[in-house]
Amino acid sequence: MLAAREVALPYQKLPGSRELMLQVRALTKPGDVIAIAAPFPKWDQGYAYLYTRALYPLTGREVLPLLDDHDRPRADNLARANVIAAYRCEPRVPGFAIVWHGRDGMLMRRIR
């Protein structure tokens, strides 16, 4: 019980984010370039929390933010990504198709 709470502790402000990232890890392979999508328009208001906590579960993949720390969109990172991991949002991105959908997010993979 206490151990389970400790495991969830770093992700507690975004429920389901740890499970999502573990699922994304299972569905991707080393070398994949994963962009993190989230319904947070500002870096310091949720996005950084999700992005920085996605790094550890997704080691071996290149994990890219779609927002910089000045809250500017990073279209260049989206262009490099071949996978999008979306937390509690359903982005419509041309060239990507949904390959998995779960309770707290979904995974999209580049099709062209």
Place this chain on the structure above:
Amino acid sequence: MIAEACFIALALAVGLPLTLRLSAPPREPVPRVGEGVLLGIAICTATLAILPWSRWIVIATILLIAAIAWKRVFTPRPRYDALLILALLLGYALYAMLAPPPEYDYLTNWGFKAKAFFEIRGIDWQFLGRSIDRNVHPDYPLLLPLTYDFIAILRNGWNDAHLGIVHVAFAAALLLVIHETAWDDTRSRIVALFIAIALIPFAATPWIGLAEGPFIAYATAALLLIRRGDLTLGAILLGLAASTKNEGLTLIAAAAIGLFCTGRKRDVVRLWPAVLIPLPWLIARSLHQLPTDIAAGGVVARVVEHALHPAPLFAALSSVSLGKPLYWIALAIGIAIASRTLVTRERFILVALFVQFACYLGAYLATPFDVAWHVTWSWERLVAHLTPALTYVVLVQLVARMSTAQTHPTRS
């Protein structure tokens, strides 16, 4: 847990005989277990910088080094009081191994690097070079991440559930060094035991997964060994402190200044292993052009700017709680009582800690980040680097003063 237990056994097997060869007399194995673990962990991790990341290759190499070093015949002398110290760490062990390290800096720095390296079974320079998140700190030395990797190699898979045992091993090793040094200083088993137990909260840091515990272990053990004249081993541990955290680099300078100020000028040169050990990492990170945030462009301008407007720094320093108010009050009283003997007998430690403290303040002046943010997230940990050695010398000198008072009641 088998991989973690094997790791500690291998570290002790290789570290203890080498410690006995490198340390000053008396060269008895039992009192040197602490230094043996500290040195052994570093040797295990060093093999990963040279050898292929294969379980049997690293095990064979460690055992070979241990076998070569185990040439002498030892006569172990039992130290049951040290077992009490280890028993008192049981609660800390339960805390440390409750779950994978949950600390943010573990997930984005120390553990993240270790896991990323293990993915490719080697130090991933490309990963370090391209790191986007600033908390990855690619310039930080790799002793701790490689320690985690060594355990993963023994297991042949990544499992962070029990990595906290590394921190228990470092805490135990430091406490054994403190116990032995206190015995050497006071020649009293009870006092040595008391001092070691008193320092348990300082060695057993709450930051599981981070490099603070290992750094405190290497740095404090190094200062205590250099203080008592065990220069070679002390200098090696000092170099290992610099291989654990960048703060160790300034500690080398601080120790050299401390020796210089105590008139031990010849001993300054004998610190050469401390400079040699972190050198390969410094060269490698320079060749790979890994950025160092504190040294990022415009250092002088930032220092001048912060020095001219120190109010935000002072406000930040005063706003961060260092906790343990009773400890600070007791320490201040202890320093006041033993001030005379501290200044005369403990000048090396006091000067070294003061210089290190000044370097920490200097880092805040040079920070490219918001000062309040930087202080908030580091001040308590930085102070924790210095308190074990300071508390140790205060306790030892208080004991010395009490002994003098009992021997010569009229003088007190």
